[in-house]
Amino acid sequence: MDAGGAQAAARFAADVDFPVVVDSSHRLGELFGVVNVPAGIWIDEQGVVVRPPETAYPARPTFADIDLDDPAVVASLPAEAVSRLRMVQPHLARMRLDPEAYVAALRDWVAQGAASRFVLSAQEVLERSRPRPLEQAQAAAAFALGEHLHATGRSDAAIRWFRESHRLQPDNWTYRRQAWSLVDPSQGPTEHYDGDWLSDVQREGAENYYEPLDLEPRLA
Amino acid sequence: MISTTPRVPVAELARETGWEVKAQGACRGEQCVPLPAGSLVDGRVDLPAFAERTGRPLLHDAEHGLWSLGPQGGGRAMTTAQAPDLLLPTLTGEPFPLSALRGKKVLIAAWASW
Numbered sequence: 117m118d119a120g121g122a123q124a125a126a127r128f129a130a131d132v133d134f135p136v137v138v139d140s141s142h143r144l145g146e147l148f149g150v151v152n153v154p155a156g157i158w159i160d161e162q163g164v165v166v167r168p169p170e171t172a173y174p175a176r177p178t179f180a181d182i183d184l185d186d187p188a189v190v191a192s193l194p195a196e197a198v199s200r201l202r203m204v205q206p207h208l209a210r211m212r213l214d215p216e217a218y219v220a221a222l223r224d225w226v227a228q229g230a231a232s233r234f235v236l237s238a239q240e241v242l243e244r245s246r247p248r249p250l251e252q253a254q255a256a257a258a259f260a261l262g263e264h265l266h267a268t269g270r271s272d273a274a275i276r277w278f279r280e281s282h283r284l285q286p287d288n289w290t291y292r293r294q295a296w297s298l299v300d301p302s303q304g305p306t307e308h309y310d311g312d313w314l315s316d317v318q319r320e321g322a323e324n325y326y327e328p329l330d331l332e333p334r335l336a
Numbered sequence: 337m338i339s340t341t342p343r344v345p346v347a348e349l350a351r352e353t354g355w356e357v358k359a360q361g362a363c364r365g366e367q368c369v370p371l372p373a374g375s376l377v378d379g380r381v382d383l384p385a386f387a388e389r390t391g392r393p394l395l396h397d398a399e400h401g402l403w404s405l406g407p408q409g410g411g412r413a414m415t416t417a418q419a420p421d422l423l424l425p426t427l428t429g430e431p432f433p434l435s436a437l438r439g440k441k442v443l444i445a446a447w448a449s450w
Contacts, residue, residue: 117446117447117448118448118449118450120449120450122425122427122428122429124449124450125427125449126427128447128449129427135426135432135436135437136426136427137424137425137426137432138424138425138426138427139424139446143422143424144422144444144446146406146407147407147413147414147420147422148413148414148444149412149413149414150446153446153447153448154445154446154447155445155446156443156444156445156446157443157444157446158441158442158443158444159419159434159437159441159442159443159444160441160442161438161439161440161441162438163418163419163434163435163438164417164418164419165414165417165418165419166417168413168414169446172443172445172446174445222443225441226441229441238416238417241414241417242412242414242415242416242417243412245412245413245414246412246413247411247412247413248407248408248409248410248411248412248413249409249410250393250409250410251409252409253392253393253406253407253408253409253410254393254395254406254409255406256406256407257392257393257394257395257404257405257406257407258395258404258406260337260338260404260406261338261395261397261402261404264338264402264404265397265400265402270400273397273399273400277397290448293448293450294448294450296450297449297450301450303450
């Protein structure tokens with residue numbers, strides 16, 4: 117999910133053996149309700165969604181453990197990466213990442229298929245997908261306008277629509293992070309947006325940055 | 337769905353939204369809604385009428401001549417557990433339909449460079 121397209125994504129996906137597709141206009145947000153990344157969606161062999169979007173860390177992120185007190189480590193990294201890490205690292209401990217539980221559930225599904233207890237009924241999949249009141253449907257339309265204007269070389273005009281998507285759906289991190297990153301790769305404060313990554317995380321609480329994993333079915 | 341005109345060809349609307357528009361109205365699967373008279377002219381659908389009848393927002397950027405049709409509001413993000421026919425390009429630009437993976441378990445792992 118990246119308005120930067122293949123150019124932005126390629127260096128992260130050079131050596132993988134699964135299909136990688138480019139979602140420049142955040143179709144995954146519109147169609148499934150993804151509001152932050154990383155998010156995982158499970159689809160069975162018949163094309164039926166058996167788990168809607170949820171926080172999906174495959175492992176503890178490697179950048180969490182980079183030692184910024186080590187001058188040699190700092191010297192080896194681009195200055196921009198160091199400043200970004202200094203911003204993110206203090207909040208990571210409070211974010212609910214839970215990679216071990218997620219990967220264990222995923223492995224269980226791979227082994228057990230439909231018999232896995234982590235496979236949800238169609239009814240529960242829909243009920244667990246995010247509520248979409250009219251304002252959030254409007255937010256998706258506003259974000260799409262912003263993305264289209266950006267993609268067609270009118271990035272200044274895109275800002276108004278990205279701001280509108282933020283106003284209409286303030287809890288959507290993908291709308292915010294995408295828009296901020298297009299004017300400042302480190303997602304710091306700018307004249308264009310009311311929020312920025314660090315201020316918003318501090319205000320809303322790092323523990324609320326990702327929804328907690330809720331792996332067990334709620335419906336019988 | 338972004339459009340540069342408020343009257344979109346039926347084929348484009350079907351590709352982008354899954355809704356087929358015929359003389360009597362718009363249908364997606366079992367679901368059909370009537371459209372006001374005059375909504376379908378020369379193979380083009382009146383986007384404001386379609387949006388209103390299907391509960392989708394339609395935003396207009398007059399300065400840039402753009403219309404943006406949002407998803408259906410008032411319910412939840414997913415209205416069916418059947419995976420949509422998502423079609424996105426690979427890193428080298430070839431179209432890749434999600435349905436190409438039918439018969440396998442699929443984990444969609446959403447991520448970003450930002």
